Amino acid sequence: SAFFCVCHFVLCTTVLHCFISFSSFIFTLLSVAECGNGHIVCNRCCIELMNKCPSCRLPIGHSRSIAMEKVLESIQVTCENEDHGCKEKMSYSKKYDHGKACHHARCSCPLAACNFVGSFNQIYQHFRGVHKHAAEEFVYDKVLRITLSVHHDLIFLQEEKNGDLFILNNSTEPHGYRISVNCIAPPCKGGIVYSIVAKSGGAAYKFNSCTKSIQNWDENNPPSVASLLVPSDFFGSYGQLNLEVRIQHPKK
Ligand SMILES: [Zn+2]
Ligand SMILES: [Zn+2]
Ligand SMILES: [Zn+2]
Ligand SMILES: [Zn+2]
Missing domain, CATH: 2.60.210.10 (Apoptosis, Tumor Necrosis Factor Receptor Associated Protein 2; Chain A)
Structure with a gap:
């Protein structure tokens, strides 16, 4: 599908890692929305989709998928300065703050x-x-x-x-x-x-x-x-x- 949402890649850590490294907006992704049929998208996509589920067109954005948020939060990603010697691993929501503090930054x-x-x-x-x-x-x-x-x-x-x-x-x-x-x-x-x-x-x-x-x-x-x-x-x-x-x- 042409619809591009991190939530679709949640089971693929490698892709999620690439996507997070590539796109800074994802650092603000803090909630996952769920439609009545259990499809999920991130809160940002929810706005772009005008609260219509991309899979079944049901309203989406009124309830959160706490379980999926926990899964996302549990995934450990590496620092963007990994190539410069940073060994830190963190959840993607901490990546932005770490990047600002990282002593391996140039x-x-x-x-x-x-x-x-x-x-x-x-x-x-x-x-x-x-x-x-x-x-x-x-x-x-x-x-x-x-x-x-x-x-x-x-x-x-x-x-x-x-x-x-x-x-x-x-x-x-x-x-x-x-x-x-x-x-x-x-x-x-x-x-x-x-x-x-x-x-x-x-x-x-x-x-x-x-x-x-x-x-x-x-x-x-x-x-x-x-x-x-x-x-x-x-x-x-x-x-x-x-x-x-x-x-x-x-x-x-
Ligand atoms: Zn999304
Ligand atoms: Zn749906
Ligand atoms: Zn670092
Ligand atoms: Zn010098």
Whole structure:
């Protein structure tokens, strides 16, 4: 039949797996509808079919096939990053959330001159191995004192123990500079709390925020995030600013 519904392939795990890998809409498939004769379609097809069973034309969509939903939920599928080393298996309804969190997802080295592409863990190792001198090392929950020059667009920060990679970004504004901290991490890994204190003479600006997770850093197009706005004249006579940066340990 030309009618294409995942429900028709439910007994064929291989086809279901292909179909789920191929089509992202299926991640939203959470319910299976059943007509009075026991034919089944997914909730999405139900809408497209205007609640008429494709097999017998009886109304469909008013009752669910809980048993078939359980069968679908029990089928374990692999991660889309399986080829890149992810060994995780999950039900198809968890696949979308896992994909957003998967540490084997691809990201590119944030250093503009470098073309390395790898998983997040590979990027952390790569950065430590190849660009060690390009990053300031820090420890979670401890204050890192760094000097930011007006000429610095960014400073890479790498965590001493697990290699997590952050970017302290410094964007020029008409009357000053915008400073923020971003994390090179999967999309779901958001909201690592950090603080910046900018000091000049006896005065200080203090800023608290959460990092944004970035997969592919583009230095010409930094993300628009909450940031500390420092007036130009707050930088010293040599165009330098003393910063105290503290990144809170992310809860596992
Ligand atoms: Zn369907
Ligand atoms: Zn039917
Ligand atoms: Zn994965
Ligand atoms: Zn690199």
